[in-house]
Amino acid sequence: MSDRPEGPGQDGAEDGTAWSGRAGAQAFAAVDAETDWLLGYPFVFRALSRRIGTGQVLVDYGCGPGKVADQAARRLGARVLGVDTSPEMLALARGSATAVDGFHLVEDGRVTDLPDGCADAVMCNHVLASLPTREALLGVFSEIRRLVRPGALFVLLTTDPACSGTEYASLRIGDPGEVYGPGDELTVRLRRTDGSWQEMPNHAWPVGLLPALLERAGFRAASQHRPTVAEALTVADPDFAAGRPWSAERARPPLVITTASAA
């Protein structure tokens, strides 16, 4: 990584919360997320495609600027609803994610205007790293449990803080040699589409904690999968996956997908 990244608060968090405010929304919308489009989102879509079909309701919890929600709607044929705590993120998403059926603000931990049991599945991608405490994680999982019908699938995409310091194509989690415990602050660096790097303060959530927290929130049968580059060659866009060496991603894949069903 050659460019010196801009620090938190320069054009990222406005109030200390990752990606908040207009500047935070614009900063996240400018990242390219190549590592995620290799080892993350395609595997989220594959897990969802095994359980939901055309017209079923999929909530994207923490949808941000809506790119992933939009792709999910197009690829799965599902009726996708995007929800987020940030009105600025939702404004960006409304302007560009045209395949998404609707957007809802999360206020005081509750999604406005979505009734209990309305969703057939929920995906939640890269949201946990914004949350500072286990209670906050449990609050999000409990609200997601409220939204889904019994038996519904929940797919969670997270970075593994144990992969700290490795320089991936579009991502670095924390600093080299550091070991992060639950909730510890770390800095994530994300590459922008113009090749420069964005820094953002985040929180470390070791992936092994997640199944027990999901069970406490009313989910069962949690399982975890760490997608590899070899798998991505058949799951992600083949030209994209074959188009670069992905040396760091091959050596130490940094993304983990946790799936669980609503009890």
Ligand SMILES: C[S@@+](CC[C@H](N)C(=O)[O-])C[C@H]1O[C@@H](n2cnc3c(N)ncnc32)[C@H](O)[C@@H]1O
């Ligand atoms: C790193 S962005 C990820 C956006 C999108 N899921 C993606 O993968 O491109 C994290 C998003 O989670 C939202 N967020 C943070 N805390 C949240 C919460 N408690 N409930 C819902 N959304 C939240 C932020 O506003 C932000 O849009």
